[in-house]
Amino acid sequence: MTNQDPLPRAALYVDFDNVFMALLRWDERAAYAFGERPDAWLAWLEGREEDGKPAIRRTLVRRCYLNPGGYWDFQPGRPVARYRATKDLRNRTYFSEFRAAFVQAGFDVVDCPPVAWLKNSADMKMALDIREALDHRTRFEEFVLLSGDSDFLPALARLRAHDRRITILAQDTAKAAYLAAADQVVGLDEFAHEGMGNLPIAQFSATAVAAAPAARAELPRGESSRADLPALRTQALEWVREALARSPAGALRLTDIGQALPRAFPALRHTDYAGAGSLGALIEEAQDRRLSLSGPPARRWVFDAERGTAPEDSPAEDKAPEEKAPEEKLGEDKSCAEKPDADKPGEEQPGEERPGVKAGEAELPEPMLAETAASPDAVAPEAEAAPPETGAVSEVALLEAPQLLRDLLWGSRDPKGLPHDLPAFAPAELGFLLRTIAATLPLEPATAAPEIARAAAAEGLHVSAREVTALLRWLMRGYVKLHEPPTPEGAARLSRVLFATLVNTARAAGEKLSETETEALRAWTQSGLG
Structure with missing residues (x-):
């Protein structure tokens, strides 16, 4: 582009919830800065010069789609919690707190509350607005989408057919077809650490590990070369x-x-x-x-x-x-995963189905799945529930385990179209819920969820009925029969089913958990039962 060429006129569309949750996987400070300082990363996207004029693109349309009721509980003692303490704010951060910052940065904020099963309408509203912008009197040469949701692939194809330049924000795990449809891909890591790396919150470090150099090595997309x-x-x-x-x-x-x-x-x-x-x-x-x-x-x-x-x-x-070596020990621990009922190995919980795993195999670890496939009549013996060794996992790893898995599964859905939402319960909250559910069986999810939430509130635990529903849905994915009487093992069995279901769902989604992450997730599902 020469000095005489005008800058391309751009329309920017931001799926706040999607980007915020994706950034949490990299650094909670980047996620918080994304909401608190949209003016900073917008200036980075526009490549503004010292006089404040954009050098890359002119963003004429700025629209942010946000669920005002969404929130995130930042961990006490971590960088964001300490940063908010300087402003006398609590750790629970509702997305609606960031509305004013986006408005001051020139954004049109569109409320997208959940309409069904915790799924907001941001993607549908974004797609409609993008289509409408194609017929606008002002021709927008470039469309910038800050969302890693591959559901926008048809919208990108329509933009390309109208000869518009496409810029997207995407993780390295984004689908190849979604990346190929764009003219320019802004990496999530680049966005997090260059777009917001100089903001005040970046000065708050948590531990010696978190304070270590943030040099990042990204391999090329596709298969990594040995070199x-x-x-x-x-x-x-x-x-x-x-x-x-x-x-x-x-x-x-x-x-x-x-x-x-x-x-x-x-x-x-x-x-x-x-x-x-x-x-x-x-x-x-x-x-x-x-x-x-x-x-x-x-x-x-x-x-x-x-x-x-x-x-x-x-x-x-x-x-x-x-x-035994860590790998051998891990293989032994996995055998504690819950098996399906022996009398009805193929029965499916009404309205639910495990993704990528046959009925009756949902709670079995990978070695047992292979044996079951070889011998359809074989049923793995019930494994005794070993007492949880929460001391073997650090407190930080324990608290981060559900958040990590939540990020890995963010945007994915089960075969029924329901999102794989995973509330990041504190160990005490999860333990109370599993014990209460085990004691309440049989139950009806629609009526039991509010009652269990009220019981948690009476114990001083902040759990919503919506989060209880999400937990019940995960248990049903593991073929826990909520309409049948409780089993003698009670909450211990539910914790094993939950762990096995989460691991198998991550595996079916193509996400591989490390040894440390697997053990931390196991400890999280069991630690609140003691």
Whole structure:
């Protein structure tokens, strides 16, 4: 474009809920800054110069689609909670709080409350407005869509047919067809850390791990070449070294690193830790004294041996020779997943069906699924529910587990068209709900959800009837029969069903959980039962 060419006239459409939840997977500070400072990332998108004039595009239409009743509970002690404390605000943040900021940035805010089953109408309203803009008297040369929802693919095809330039915001996990339909793709990581990296909230760090360098290595889309893996491994190990250097004790829990490292290097999720297979194997293969491992598999430390010895609560010599490797232990734990009723292995819960898994197999782990397929009459024996070892998982990992899975499943639906929404319950909230549901069986979801929510409120727990309904729906996906009497195991059985259903749904959606994430999710489903 020459200096004489006019800047393209653009129309910007923002699906607030979709972008906010996607950013939470990267950094909660970026998600909060997205809502609090739309003027900052809008200036970045327009490439504004020092005089404030746009240099890339003129955004004439600015429209934000927002569910005013949506909210997110930021964890106490984390960056956003501390940032809000400076403004004397509570941790629960309703999306309606950001309305004023968008209005001041020149946006037209369109309310999109839920219309059915927690699904708002943002995508439909956006599609209609995009189609209407094609017939506007002002010709918009470019359409900018901030949404990772591949449901907009038909709208993109229509824009391309009308010879309009298309810019989208997308994660690296977006569908190939959705990416191919756009002229320009703005990566979520780039948007989060360049569009909002200089805002005041970025100064609030949470822990030594979170404060480690945020250098991110993205592999090319599609299959990763072997030439990329050594570089990815080198950068990831250097990240861990610097994280240990920032730690006063020179040691960090492997589970804590396992939560933060994939956020800094998303490509690790798709390359099995740069070909190592696990985080522990990646560190062991480095053979670096500054990256020493100590302790049993469930409570391992990563420490700098040049600065000192391993923490006293898990010395290296405590590991028994017969103790199994993390991968073997994980395989054993998965066998505790709930099986379907033996008398009706193929019965389907009315109105629900598990995605990508045959009826009767929903609660079985992967090895058992293979055996069942080979022998249709074989039914796995009931496994005893092992007592939860919540101490093996850090508190941070425990609280982040449901949020991570919620982000992974965001936008996906089951075969009935219902969203895979997962409320990020606190352990005490989830434990109370599972115990109450187990004691209330048989029940009718429509009438039981408000009653259970009121019972939770009486205990000082902030749980809505809508969130109870979402939990009941997940249990029904695991073929829990809500219309039948309770079983002797009660809440313990429901927790196992919930864990197995969540893991299998993530697997069916093509999302692979790491060892650390799987153990943290297991601990989350069980920790509130004690």
